[in-house]
Amino acid sequence: MTDSYYGRPILKAPVWKWYIPAYFFTGGLAGASSTLALAAQVTGNRGLRRTALGAAAAGVAVSGPLLVVDLGRPGRFLNMLRVAKPTSPMSVGSWLLAAFVPAAFAAAFSDITGRVPRLGRAAAAGAGALGPVVATYTAVLVADTAIPAWHDAQRELPFVFAGSSAAAAAGAALAFTPVGSAGPARRLAVVGAALEVSASRAMERRLGPVAGPYTDGRAGRLARAAEACTLSGAALAALAGRRRPAAVAAGALLCAGSVLTRFSVVRAGFESAGDPQATVGPQRSGRGSA
Amino acid sequence: MTRMGFFTDTSVCIGCKACEVACKEWNDVPDDGLDFLAMSYDNTGALGADTWRHVAFVEKTASRGGSAPPTSPPSTGGDSGVRWLMSSDVCKHCTHAACLDVCPTGALFRTEFDTVVVQRDVCNGCGYCVPACPFGVIDKREADGRVWKCTLCYDRLKADLTPACAKACPTESIQFGPLEELRERAAGRLGVLREAGVAEARLYGAHESDGVGGFGAFFLLLDEPEVYGLPPDPVVTTRDLPRMWRAAAGAALALAGAVAVAVLPRR
Numbered sequence: 001m002t003d004s005y006y007g008r009p010i011l012k013a014p015v016w017k018w019y020i021p022a023y024f025f026t027g028g029l030a031g032a033s034s035t036l037a038l039a040a041q042v043t044g045n046r047g048l049r050r051t052a053l054g055a056a057a058a059g060v061a062v063s064g065p066l067l068v069v070d071l072g073r074p075g076r077f078l079n080m081l082r083v084a085k086p087t088s089p090m091s092v093g094s095w096l097l098a099a100f101v102p103a104a105f106a107a108a109f110s111d112i113t114g115r116v117p118r119l120g121r122a123a124a125a126g127a128g129a130l131g132p133v134v135a136t137y138t139a140v141l142v143a144d145t146a147i148p149a150w151h152d153a154q155r156e157l158p159f160v161f162a163g164s165s166a167a168a169a170a171g172a173a174l175a176f177t178p179v180g181s182a183g184p185a186r187r188l189a190v191v192g193a194a195l196e197v198s199a200s201r202a203m204e205r206r207l208g209p210v211a212g213p214y215t216d217g218r219a220g221r222l223a224r225a226a227e228a229c230t231l232s233g234a235a236l237a238a239l240a241g242r243r244r245p246a247a248v249a250a251g252a253l254l255c256a257g258s259v260l261t262r263f264s265v266v267r268a269g270f271e272s273a274g275d276p277q278a279t280v281g282p283q284r285s286g287r288g289s290a
Numbered sequence: 291m292t293r294m295g296f297f298t299d300t301s302v303c304i305g306c307k308a309c310e311v312a313c314k315e316w317n318d319v320p321d322d323g324l325d326f327l328a329m330s331y332d333n334t335g336a337l338g339a340d341t342w343r344h345v346a347f348v349e350k351t352a353s354r355g356g357s358a359p360p361t362s363p364p365s366t367g368g369d370s371g372v373r374w375l376m377s378s379d380v381c382k383h384c385t386h387a388a389c390l391d392v393c394p395t396g397a398l399f400r401t402e403f404d405t406v407v408v409q410r411d412v413c414n415g416c417g418y419c420v421p422a423c424p425f426g427v428i429d430k431r432e433a434d435g436r437v438w439k440c441t442l443c444y445d446r447l448k449a450d451l452t453p454a455c456a457k458a459c460p461t462e463s464i465q466f467g468p469l470e471e472l473r474e475r476a477a478g479r480l481g482v483l484r485e486a487g488v489a490e491a492r493l494y495g496a497h498e499s500d501g502v503g504g505f506g507a508f509f510l511l512l513d514e515p516e517v518y519g520l521p522p523d524p525v526v527t528t529r530d531l532p533r534m535w536r537a538a539a540g541a542a543l544a545l546a547g548a549v550a551v552a553v554l555p556r557r
Binding site: 011043079080082136141146159187280283 | 327329332335336338346348388391392393394395396397412413414415416417418420421422423424425426427428429430434435436437513514516517518519520521522523524525527528530531533534535537538540541542543544545546548549550551552553555
């Protein structure tokens with residue numbers, strides 16, 4: 001045990017409320033769904049393109065309000081576009097969303113109404129290209145803090161978020177796409193789940209003591225629930241995904257797993273910030289400025 | 291402009307909290323709760339949105355804490371006496387300030403005095419700076435929605451006045467001036483203390499080689515930083531940002547690859 005000042009935390013815990021991990025899910029769902037929609041567009045899978053565009057539009061429709069209500073001064077949300085700062089992942093994300101959100105909406109609007117099809121295809125292509133970045137920049141956003149469980153996880157967290165987003169997009173597509181068109185979603189469920197679970201495990205192994213919050217306590221329980229949902233959803237999709245009820249159940253499990261993963265990661269950060277040993281220990285053992 | 295800063299020499303701090311009061315008075319900082327924390331004479335607790343100077347009180351038994359500095363109050367009796375450590379903490383006004391780097395609105399900015407200040411008419415309360423600070427200094431004022439911290443009395447500096455805390459300090463524990471001068475003064479003071487046998491005296495944040503490029507407000511401490519609730523080897527988180535973006539690019543490619551694999555026509 002190292003010294004501390006009456007056991008008080010050195011760092012301040014984030015002031016973010018549940019809106020932020022919820023956004024990590026909806027933003028990830030929207031990003032990966034856009035990319036899935038683009039892949040469906042390229043391969044001529046109309047049924048899958050429609051549901052994926054719908055999931056992307058639904059994801060961004062929820063994301064915007066979540067981000068605005070979390071602000072201490074929601075009326076000033078446009079200040080996010082006052083400057084463009086590469087040193088701030090939140091600024092990068094704001095500009096990313098400023099391009100991604102209109103594209104995702106335009107693509108879905110065109111698909112539903114059948115109007116401006118050429119613009120719709122271009123918008124879907126643009127959103128699909130930005131999708132993977134929308135799904136992963138949030139990992140950089142949390143890693144770019146002083147909180148050890150987030151900062152030290154910088155190598156694996158983007159892969160956890162990428163896998164979690166892919167699983168969520170696959171889940172949404174599975175739940176709403178006719179089984180004949182949902183083959184890619186079933187395969188994406190398996191690949192996404194494998195990516196998420198393997199990246200999470202690699203992160204916990206490499207972090208050692210700093211990973212404590214990811215395996216113990218409330219965040220650890222959320223992580224175990226997330227893994228159970230994600231793996232069972234992927235297994236169900238692979239084995240019984242050609243039957244509608246099973247596909248819907250698999251989709252729900254995959255989305256639940258993705259939600260739980262984001263809440264687990266955020267919770268782990270709060271717990272890590274509250275522990276002075278987590279701050280002092282690694283700095284004392286030479287993983288500070290050295 | 292010359293870089294201005296604080297040198298807080300904790301070896302002469304008497305724990306009077308005049309700095310806390312002067313700061314609150316001048317900057318019109320709201321109360322931070324009248325709580326008894328059972329932490330020696332410290333009922334302030336920590337820096338925060340409504341606490342821009344915080345005096346820490348550490349009681350150590352003299353036998354464990356090494357030799358007492360010549361300026362510390364007399365111990366309460368014999369070897370079992372208490373050795374007092376008192377230190378007035380404040381925003382470090384880092385050379386490489388994470389709060390400023392991650393602020394998405396540009397509300398946090400570097401002034402002409404090389405200090406780090408929040409523009410209250412710009413901050414939209416996103417809260418990103420709060421977990422970015424390696425010292426846990428800046429925080430959100432819930433009723434107000436914005437973040438607040440020490441401004442190094444930006445308004446007083448503009449009028450060529452000494453910041454309120456330094457002005458009020460009766461022992462010159464808090465010294466204000468051009469940072470270069472303060473560093474020289476601190477090196478001299480450290481020499482005097484070492485010569486007097488205070489082996490545990492050390493400077494904290496006085497060197498540009500540390501993880502935040504040196505503090506604009508640095509300290510002379512009489513024990514390890516963590517004893518005062520300070521991180522021993524703080525690093526500006528944005529130092530690793532290029533590496534983080536590279537990892538995210540790899541993950542984005544993995545996601546695109548996963549989708550591509552999923553739609554590949556099956557034989």
